[in-house]
Amino acid sequence: MTGFWxxxxxxxxxxxxxxxxxxxxxxxxxxxxxxIGGQIVVASRVPFAEDQFVASYxxxxxxxxxxxLVPPILTMRCFAEERRTGSLEVLMTAPVTEAGVVLGxxxxxxxxxxxxxxxxxPILAILQGDGFVGGDLLTAPLFxxxxxxxxxxxxxxxxxxFTSSLSDxxxxxxxxxxxxxxxxxxxxxxxxxxxxxxRVERASLEESGFVHDTLVWLTDELFDPVLAQIHVGxxxxxxxxxxxxxxxxxxxxxxxxACFLFLTVRSLESRRLA
Amino acid sequence: MKGSAPLxxxxxxxxxxxxxxxxxxxxxxxxxxxxxxxxxxxxxxxxPQKRFTITAGTEEILRGLGARGLEEPMRIETxxxxxxxxxxxxxxxxxxxxxxxxxxxxxxxxxxxxALQVRHYDVRTDIAAIRERQEExxxxxxxxxxxxxxxxxxxxxxxxxxxxxDIDVPQSRAVLPGGVTPEPRLKAFVGEExxxxxxxxxxxxxxxxVYFGLNGARSSLTAAIGDSYSEFLNILGDDGFQxxxxxxxxxxxxxxxxxxxxxxxxxxxxxxxxxxILTYLRxxxxxxxxxxxxxxxxxxxxxxxxxxxxxxxxxxxxxxxxQAIPIGRDQIRGGRDARAMQLGGGQMSPHPILLxxxxxxxxxxxxxxxxxxxxxxxLAGVRFESILRTDRRLGYLAPFGEGDEPMTNVPRDPRSLxxxxxxxxxxxxxxxxxxxxxxxxxSGVAFLNTEDLIGYNGxxxxxxxxxxxxxxxLVTVRGNRYQPQILDLNQEQxxxxxALLRLYVPGLMLGCVLLALYLRRSR
Numbered sequence: 131m132t133g134f135w136x137x138x139x140x141x142x143x144x145x146x147x148x149x150x151x152x153x154x155x156x157x158x159x160x161x162x163x164x165x166i167g168g169q170i171v172v173a174s175r176v177p178f179a180e181d182q183f184v185a186s187y188x189x190x191x192x193x194x195x196x197x198x199l200v201p202p203i204l205t206m207r208c209f210a211e212e213r214r215t216g217s218l219e220v221l222m223t224a225p226v227t228e229a230g231v232v233l234g235x236x237x238x239x240x241x242x243x244x245x246x247x248x249x250x251x252p253i254l255a256i257l258q259g260d261g262f263v264g265g266d267l268l269t270a271p272l273f274x275x276x277x278x279x280x281x282x283x284x285x286x287x288x289x290x291x292f293t294s295s296l297s298d299x300x301x302x303x304x305x306x307x308x309x310x311x312x313x314x315x316x317x318x319x320x321x322x323x324x325x326x327x328x329r330v331e332r333a334s335l336e337e338s339g340f341v342h343d344t345l346v347w348l349t350d351e352l353f354d355p356v357l358a359q360i361h362v363g364x365x366x367x368x369x370x371x372x373x374x375x376x377x378x379x380x381x382x383x384x385x386x387x388a389c390f391l392f393l394t395v396r397s398l399e400s401r402r403l404a
Numbered sequence: 405m406k407g408s409a410p411l412x413x414x415x416x417x418x419x420x421x422x423x424x425x426x427x428x429x430x431x432x433x434x435x436x437x438x439x440x441x442x443x444x445x446x447x448x449x450x451x452p453q454k455r456f457t458i459t460a461g462t463e464e465i466l467r468g469l470g471a472r473g474l475e476e477p478m479r480i481e482t483x484x485x486x487x488x489x490x491x492x493x494x495x496x497x498x499x500x501x502x503x504x505x506x507x508x509x510x511x512x513x514x515x516x517x518x519a520l521q522v523r524h525y526d527v528r529t530d531i532a533a534i535r536e537r538q539e540e541x542x543x544x545x546x547x548x549x550x551x552x553x554x555x556x557x558x559x560x561x562x563x564x565x566x567x568x569x570d571i572d573v574p575q576s577r578a579v580l581p582g583g584v585t586p587e588p589r590l591k592a593f594v595g596e597e598x599x600x601x602x603x604x605x606x607x608x609x610x611x612x613x614v615y616f617g618l619n620g621a622r623s624s625l626t627a628a629i630g631d632s633y634s635e636f637l638n639i640l641g642d643d644g645f646q647x648x649x650x651x652x653x654x655x656x657x658x659x660x661x662x663x664x665x666x667x668x669x670x671x672x673x674x675x676x677x678x679x680x681i682l683t684y685l686r687x688x689x690x691x692x693x694x695x696x697x698x699x700x701x702x703x704x705x706x707x708x709x710x711x712x713x714x715x716x717x718x719x720x721x722x723x724x725x726x727q728a729i730p731i732g733r734d735q736i737r738g739g740r741d742a743r744a745m746q747l748g749g750g751q752m753s754p755h756p757i758l759l760x761x762x763x764x765x766x767x768x769x770x771x772x773x774x775x776x777x778x779x780x781x782x783l784a785g786v787r788f789e790s791i792l793r794t795d796r797r798l799g800y801l802a803p804f805g806e807g808d809e810p811m812t813n814v815p816r817d818p819r820s821l822x823x824x825x826x827x828x829x830x831x832x833x834x835x836x837x838x839x840x841x842x843x844x845x846x847s848g849v850a851f852l853n854t855e856d857l858i859g860y861n862g863x864x865x866x867x868x869x870x871x872x873x874x875x876x877x878l879v880t881v882r883g884n885r886y887q888p889q890i891l892d893l894n895q896e897q898x899x900x901x902x903a904l905l906r907l908y909v910p911g912l913m914l915g916c917v918l919l920a921l922y923l924r925r926s927r
Contacts, residue, residue, distance in 0.1 A: 149920045156913040163905035170901050174893040176496055181451065183891060253909060262901045265891050270450035296421075359440050373451035381439030382432075389428040396424040400417035 133226025137234025145242040162192040180265040185371040188275045202307035204239045205290030206300040213298035228398040243283045271373030278370025281383040288390035295397040318361035325349045455886040462600040469519035482524045484549040493587045501565035508595045553602040560602040568595040593886040605644040612663035612873040615650040652677045658684040663873045667693040678711035688839035690872040694846040717782025721775035745770045755791040757867040769860040773826040773848025785833030792827025
């Protein structure tokens with residue numbers, strides 16, 4: 131793990147002094163302000179539970195936009211830029227290990243990513259005051275939602291690091307990462323809709339026979355449970371966002387992070403060997 | 405061949421990555437599948453009211469379903485009418501309750517495993533299946549959204565939302581002063597209680613018959629005014645008991661099919677009636693009796709049931725049990741609120757009907773109690789156990805005033821405070837047969853049709869009745885109630901919140917951007 135700490139410090143500093151990060155912060159909270167302002171107007175007209183408000187604050191469209199765009203943007207220059215300029219080879223000749231470098235870059239990006247969500251806590255603390263929305267908003271489900279967002283973000287950042295290590299073109303790296311992220315966020319939803327259509331089709335088939343039985347097995351026994359386990363959008367909205375932490379989901383994210391960081395290390399090693 | 409070596413190395417490098425990628429993804433999938441196995445995964449509920457957590461009692465019943473060796477799995481099926489995302493409050497509430505019900509049933513199915521099958525029918529894709537299943541269940545022409553709990557041919561139907569939620573529906577929609585239109589309100593979601601009750605009822609064999617003893621002094625349990633037991637009778641019926649009334653002053657013996665004789669605040673029990681009850685107990689009968697004080701024609705009525713209690717080795721006092729309310733380091737006072745007490749785990753004995761309440765931290769509410777104390781000449785084979793009593797620091801006795809409200813005089817000597825028994829269990833070795841007679845006596849524990857008391861004491865009541873009929877698997881606490889905390893916003897709050905979120909916060913972020921730019925330039 132040699133090289134982890136210097137890499138982490140360098141990368142984190144570069145994120146902090148880059149105005150791009152603050153611009154992301156500004157755009158996120160401006161967009162969220164518009165979104166949540168609308169929710170508050172709705173809450174003044176129809177019964178709106180406190181836990182629903184917290185979930186909608188953290189898991190609105192702005193949050194999903196942030197999850198799709200920011201990790202690829204933060205990680206696109208991690209390795210791609212350095213490959214393009216040739217500084218990656220210089221870095222690899224230093225007494226550092228690939229694992230240390232990968233972990234340092236990933237953790238720096240994760241630290242900055244986590245910092246983007248931190249202002250939500252004091253904002254909700256102010257909102258729960260008497261002159262504002264009121265109620266008890268700083269409850270454990272808020273922190274469960276933040277934990278979920280952090281896990282998802284960490285996975286997407288690991289994916290971004292991997293795609294960045296495969297190419298020397300930043301744009302290609304970020305686009306590849308966006309495609310994979312979109313696949314994880316919305317692919318299972320599309321898959322489940324497909325299964326629903328298959329069930330409708332199945333209803334018109336005779337209820338016996340190899341084709342029917344195979345369709346039933348594929349949809350009900352295989353794809354549907356697998357899609358539910360990897361449906362990132364559902365994990366956030368139906369589980370973490372409601373204050374329910376499923377250790378199975380946590381294992382999914384941790385294993386995914388380990389998988390992509392391992393692949394990033396392998397990618398750098400194979401480049402060094404080549 | 406000169407250029408083939410780097411080419412080969414690049415190819416090998418690419419193959420290395422592909423192979424590693426495939427391996428890594430396979431490992432990822434395996435870890436995910438294993439970690440999501442029901443035996444390995446854990447659901448951590450951090451919601452304030454633990455609304456995704458089911459009670460230990462319900463969990464025990466569900467986990468035990470497999471061990472029961474049921475011929476077929478128990479099934480819970482929902483038939484919900486899809487509702488649009490409308491601004492109408494009632495529709496919003498129904499949607500919310502449907503969503504809460506589905507969440508709850510998915511949690512229940514995780515604990516029940518293969519012994520409990522949960523299915524949510526979708527009208528978009530399952531029309532034929534819905535029709536077929538409704539015919540099998542003989543549901544007839546049920547309208548609206550409902551859920552069915554079934555075990556073989558037996559079934560129980562729950563209307564959603566009305567039987568799984570407590571909804572406050574205004575009597576009139578006329579605009580109130582101030583321009584406010586009354587709207588329906590979701591007070592509590594009681595789905596776990598509702599479904600757990602139906603599951604337990606289906607598991608219990610048979611339907612024991614409870615006879616409620618009545619006489620001239622108390623001729624009805626469901627009077628519209630005063631102390632009505634309607635709510636209590638409903639929950640007993642839901643728990644699988646058959647209910648009957650018995651004019652105890654007009655019979656010569658308690659019927660043979662009587663599983664429990666219930667005497668709810670009896671008054672005017674004649675010596676003959678009391679003998680009848682004693683005889684019933686001595687042949688293995690089961691009795692539930694709760695007493696209170698009362699007034700009739702401005703006279704205080706405090707029956708003591710000497711002919712029944714004394715052979716069983718105890719008596720009931722004439723004074724009122726009160727709690728001493730401290731008003732300083734060494735001073736206590738009485739007062740009207742001294743008559744009501746909340747007795748927690750420390751005041752309960754480890755009796756089977758109270759253990760679940762102690763584990764769940766559920767107290768019992770007591771109002772206008774009288775002391776149950778050992779005394780008199782006890783028959784052979786009678787065992788008296790004090791199971792509910794006031795705390796050593798709390799209890800004292802105050803005399804009733806003749807024709808007045810009960811006085812709550814503070815005892816001059818604080819050392820007169822002592823634990824006072826208000827609940828007792830009596831078991832009697834039978835004269836014949838091998839079934840012990842049992843009686844549970846509670847003083848001042850009313851199961852009236854008031855939300856306050858029934859909310860606290862419903863568990864105790866049901867546990868008592870189930871224990872008396874030896875349905876020990878049903879002795880537990882009922883489900884959690886989820887009460888949504890609704891935001892209540894006025895226009896000023898809306899305006900200030902919008903200003904914060906749309907103006908001040910983005911303004912602050914803009915300041916950070918400018919500061920970062922400035923610092924970057926100055927470096």
